[in-house]
Amino acid sequence: MHVPIKVSHLLSMRFVKPCHLGVISSSHTLQWCFASSSPSSKPIFTHKRKMLLILGTGWGSYSVFKTIDKKLYDVMVVSPRNHFLFTPLLASTTVGTLEFRSIIEPVRNAGFRESGHFHLSYATGLDSKKQELFCTSVLDSDLKYSIPYDKLVIGVGALTNTFGVPGVAEYAFFLKEIADARRIRNRILSNFELALQPNNDLSENARLLHVVIVGGGPTGVEFGAELYDFIEQDVARLYKKMQGQVKVTLVESNKILSAFDERLQAYAEKKLKERKGFEMKQSSVVEVTKDMVRLSDGTIIPCGLVVWSTGLAPRDFTASLDFPKNKMGQILTDRYLRVKDDSSGNIFALGDCADIEDMSLPCTAQVAEREGRFLSQFLNSGCDEKICKPFSFQSMGMLAYIGRYEALTDTPQMKIKGVPSWFLWRSAYLTRLGSWRLRMQVPLDWLKTLLFGRDISRLE
Amino acid sequence: MHVPIKVSHLLSMRFVKPCHLGVISSSHTLQWCFASSSPSSKPIFTHKRKMLLILGTGWGSYSVFKTIDKKLYDVMVVSPRNHFLFTPLLASTTVGTLEFRSIIEPVRNAGFRESGHFHLSYATGLDSKKQELFCTSVLDSDLKYSIPYDKLVIGVGALTNTFGVPGVAEYAFFLKEIADARRIRNRILSNFELALQPNNDLSENARLLHVVIVGGGPTGVEFGAELYDFIEQDVARLYKKMQGQVKVTLVESNKILSAFDERLQAYAEKKLKERKGFEMKQSSVVEVTKDMVRLSDGTIIPCGLVVWSTGLAPRDFTASLDFPKNKMGQILTDRYLRVKDDSSGNIFALGDCADIEDMSLPCTAQVAEREGRFLSQFLNSGCDEKICKPFSFQSMGMLAYIGRYEALTDTPQMKIKGVPSWFLWRSAYLTRLGSWRLRMQVPLDWLKTLLFGRDISRLE
Missing domain, CATH: 3.50.50.100 (FAD/NAD(P)-binding domain)
Known part of the structure; x- marks a missing residue:
């Protein structure tokens, strides 16, 4: 009973190395396009779709995920949190004006093609040449693996800055x-x-x-x-x-x-x-x-x-990336949210971990959400600069x-x-x-x- | 600003030994009857009221607390939990059919004469001759103190029995x-x-x-x-x-x-x-x-x-008490819920930690709640056996x-x-x-x- 489900699950990744078992999966030569061709499930013709890998489930990433055209992309999300959090109301939960679960929404509710397309993991590294992301499971630190992508959206947010103050x-x-x-x-x-x-x-x-x-x-x-x-x-x-x-x-x-x-x-x-x-x-x-x-x-x-x-201070993953950054350690992007100096044009960054060069926008939910919606439009257009004007921001207040x-x-x-x-x-x-x-x-x-x-x- | 409030708080106990400070409070000779005579608060003539100390906030104890006549008794509650839990629906919260806070009720909502009349502590020992209970704070294990009582209700519940099975x-x-x-x-x-x-x-x-x-x-x-x-x-x-x-x-x-x-x-x-x-x-x-x-x-x-x-298995406190018990370690009581062989007649036990001799009732919420309501009636009657018939139980199903x-x-x-x-x-x-x-x-x-x-x- 378990095998077909597991096999389809394995096939859903081109290149999986479950390191805690010390085995390289034999499925590493298979292409993403055969993703759901396991005998137990109806074949979905995914070969037309590109693989969009989204990091994070905050305002920016969640906004991309909700508005992206899922007929055009196979979407996979990697995040240490399996829910979206409505941050502007978070302070209300500290004293019980609102309850904790009243301001979060499980990302799985927003619809994944397959349940294995969400991963409760941290991104730990990136090979931008091989187009491959390295991850570690939140639940088992020995479980390390990599995921290939065609397009990558980095929206991992940021940490609170302690400014090195002791304690x-x-x-x-x-x-x-x-x-x-x-x-x-x-x-x-x-x-x-x-x-x-x-x-x-x-x-x-x-x-x-x-x-x-x-x-x-x-x-x-x-x-x-x-x-x-x-x-x-x-x-x-x-x-x-x-x-x-x-x-x-x-x-x-x-x-x-x-x-x-x-x-x-x-x-x-x-x-x-x-x-x-x-x-x-x-x-x-x-x-x-x-x-x-x-x-x-x-x-x-x-x-x-x-x-x-x-x-804010950058997360370890953001800090580990070898891309141009601003003084605050944010990844610099152009107005199409493409990471600066990335020749592939397939890596995007948004929200608190990123900064659009020469725009100096504040690190707010509003900016991140708007960037997310913009990025979906751009990706849905096939990244066509003729169809899609560069990002602009007018604050709603x-x-x-x-x-x-x-x-x-x-x-x-x-x-x-x-x-x-x-x-x-x-x-x-x-x-x-x-x-x-x-x-x-x-x-x-x-x-x-x-x-x-x-x-x-x-x-x- | 702090002093009067603190003083009235101290006075609300006849005999307080805050052990982590290594000091014996000078208030130990004061009587409970002067409880609220601090200069800052309106004097309440508590000398007519007896001090009822309730241990626990489960079905039995909470039921006593809610139905006791607070004109007759000064009620103090000691429990490691500051809320009542509607246990019959607990299983529903394990998968999210109900949310956790939807089936609990803070005991402070049920009304205390003073906010210091609830203590988030474990009962650790009892001196039934001196009518004194020993407690340790849940929040600070160095904070040990004792509380005097006129009437004591033991409703501390029980633990799950592991039957000594390893692991x-x-x-x-x-x-x-x-x-x-x-x-x-x-x-x-x-x-x-x-x-x-x-x-x-x-x-x-x-x-x-x-x-x-x-x-x-x-x-x-x-x-x-x-x-x-x-x-x-x-x-x-x-x-x-x-x-x-x-x-x-x-x-x-x-x-x-x-x-x-x-x-x-x-x-x-x-x-x-x-x-x-x-x-x-x-x-x-x-x-x-x-x-x-x-x-x-x-x-x-x-x-x-x-x-x-x-x-069920008895809690440490129940096990430490030197009263007659049944085979399951439950405190034996008579049909007025008075602890057996306690000559004072001021100690009562109910719920999962107790057993009415020769009645063999099941350990359910229904029994505990009914016992609680009965005990309130008995206490409200001034413990008069002529007014109050002994406890009887007819299951509602x-x-x-x-x-x-x-x-x-x-x-x-x-x-x-x-x-x-x-x-x-x-x-x-x-x-x-x-x-x-x-x-x-x-x-x-x-x-x-x-x-x-x-x-x-x-x-x-």
């Missing part, structure tokens, strides 16, 4: 993935429970209930906003004694939300500063330990949680939640703040959610939070 | 808590993703997709049923190649669902056996390793997941889901099987869910699963 990697919490948000939620709830336990040490309690946010970009500010909603709406109800003791310090060396219109930015700053226990420090962090943060002026802030959100049902909306047409902007923030994201499942669940979560409060169950 | 504790998965269900879900999804990765070894794939369930009680059978729904409804859609390869073996030394009516039991057995890839083994397991299970007849079953659900929209209903009035019984199963549980939050979320999860399928995103 950040060990003790600070990032906010990029669901696992990060869950760790933060767990830590917040644990600290509240711990501070309520018989424990004479007042300074220890003050430490447990002090949160330091490093970085005043949208992620840092929105996390702070959600945290304050949680404190005012739920801590006040369920951890009454603690409400007055909670402190939040936001450390930012420049202005917060610096990309926003100046008046909106000033409004946000004013609103945040009004909050009890909130402090803004124009400084930078030079050390993080298990229980404190040290600023550049020597100030020590004892704290129970550090959330670090300060710009920016949104940021600042707490207490207020947000900022900064678009070329309008600058709004306050509650109307919050309505816009919620409506805009609702329409951008990628599936009906999410469009059903997200408003229900909002309703549930409104009616019943946030779930403070501490799960391991 | 069970290390490699098998239990199914008692949300963390267990999450581990199982994660393992199932990981094994599917792993089996799809380039990997020549057919026998390794067969192992990954083989699930062994040990124990044919309701938990084991319902997990098997949910797993089959997942295979038929979602694996068929999203991991097409794998569907034919999945195998499930149910190992049970007796009959499955042996507590049910014989005809219903036979029906369930027939239905399960009809399923492709399903096998039932009347045997027992003698060893579990990382990748196989060995049966008593020597058979070795290579497998990727072992779910172990075979009866049993329900079990067997997959494919079929269930068994076994009540004194009726024995039904099949789809009508499944309707009954869902309706009955829906009405039993303890809060409107859950009553809203559970049917929405069912609807979501029906409309969009289960979420196969693999989260760490």
